[in-house]
Amino acid sequence: MRTLSLPSGEKIPALGQGTWFMGEQSSQRAVEVKALRHGLDLGLTLIDTAEMYGEGGAEKVVGEAVAGRREEVFLVSKVYPWNASRSGTVEACERSLKRLGTDRIDLYLLHWRGSHPLAETVEAMEQLETDGKIRHWGVSNFDTDDMEELFSVGGEACATNQVLYNLGRRGPEFDLLPFCRARSMPVMAYSPIEQGRLSASGAIAAIARRHDATPFQIALAWLLSRELVLPIPKAASLAHVEQNRRALDITLTPDDLAALDEQFPPPRRKQPLEML
Numbered sequence: 001m002r003t004l005s006l007p008s009g010e011k012i013p014a015l016g017q018g019t020w021f022m023g024e025q026s027s028q029r030a031v032e033v034k035a036l037r038h039g040l041d042l043g044l045t046l047i048d049t050a051e052m053y054g055e056g057g058a059e060k061v062v063g064e065a066v067a068g069r070r071e072e073v074f075l076v077s078k079v080y081p082w083n084a085s086r087s088g089t090v091e092a093c094e095r096s097l098k099r100l101g102t103d104r105i106d107l108y109l110l111h112w113r114g115s116h117p118l119a120e121t122v123e124a125m126e127q128l129e130t131d132g133k134i135r136h137w138g139v140s141n142f143d144t145d146d147m148e149e150l151f152s153v154g155g156e157a158c159a160t161n162q163v164l165y166n167l168g169r170r171g172p173e174f175d176l177l178p179f180c181r182a183r184s185m186p187v188m189a190y191s192p193i194e195q196g197r198l199s200a201s202g203a204i205a206a207i208a209r210r211h212d213a214t215p216f217q218i219a220l221a222w223l224l225s226r227e228l229v230l231p232i233p234k235a236a237s238l239a240h241v242e243q244n245r246r247a248l249d250i251t252l253t254p255d256d257l258a259a260l261d262e263q264f265p266p267p268r269r270k271q272p273l274e275m276l
Helices: 026-041 053-066 086-100 118-130 144-152 176-182 203-210 215-224 238-249 254-263
Strands: 003-005 011-013 046-048 074-079 105-110 134-140 161-164 187-190 229-231
Touching: 026 053, 026 238, 046 053, 053 074, 053 086, 074 086, 086 105, 086 118, 105 118, 118 134, 118 144, 134 144, 144 176, 161 176, 176 187, 203 215, 203 254, 215 229, 215 238, 215 254
Parallel strands: 046 074, 074 105, 105 134, 134 161, 161 187, 187 229
Antiparallel strands: 003 011
């Protein structure tokens, strides 16, 4: 498994497993657990979840999937912004730990900005880290000005920023990615294939044929080729998990990258950070 490093120097898998929309239907739980476990078998040992996903249901699915294998896994979860007060962050983390069936979360994120002062959230994150309930903390859906404010209130220990980033949404490349790279901070890319809506025709289809791959695998391979970018695609079937894993074996050529730039142009000016 290829890796990249957190600002602390700790290495984590370069490709993770997402869980958005998991834990919403009890009839799908066994299939979802099996898919996550298969991902672990293939080396996809970073699993991303959140208290928002299925209102805790996804965390329960993850907890079942990692039972007996916790030491293999780098767990990521997130706190709702309305829970992100000084005391609310700690209480939300405790609830997530219980659902996940573990004594610590490896990376705990503020899901997006809310009304609570960032300084309060940072203080809570640092307390959770001191208490051993989380190992690292970070943010999600923060634009460059949000990151600058975070750093101004003592948030220099932020380990990552998770944002919407894929071939069709390249706005973060203009200023957000350079900001994070300058601080050796990985960017986690959610919805890396736009939840299956990314264009699968044109240059990306031709490139996929040359690599005996699918267009979505090419989209993942493109993200994997970006410096300090970690995509977290969701896969709720064994076949889909295997397809995601194979994206790690695809090496895009300079001609491939140029063709993708032509079909999906990089930003020429600042664009507001998008969210799904």
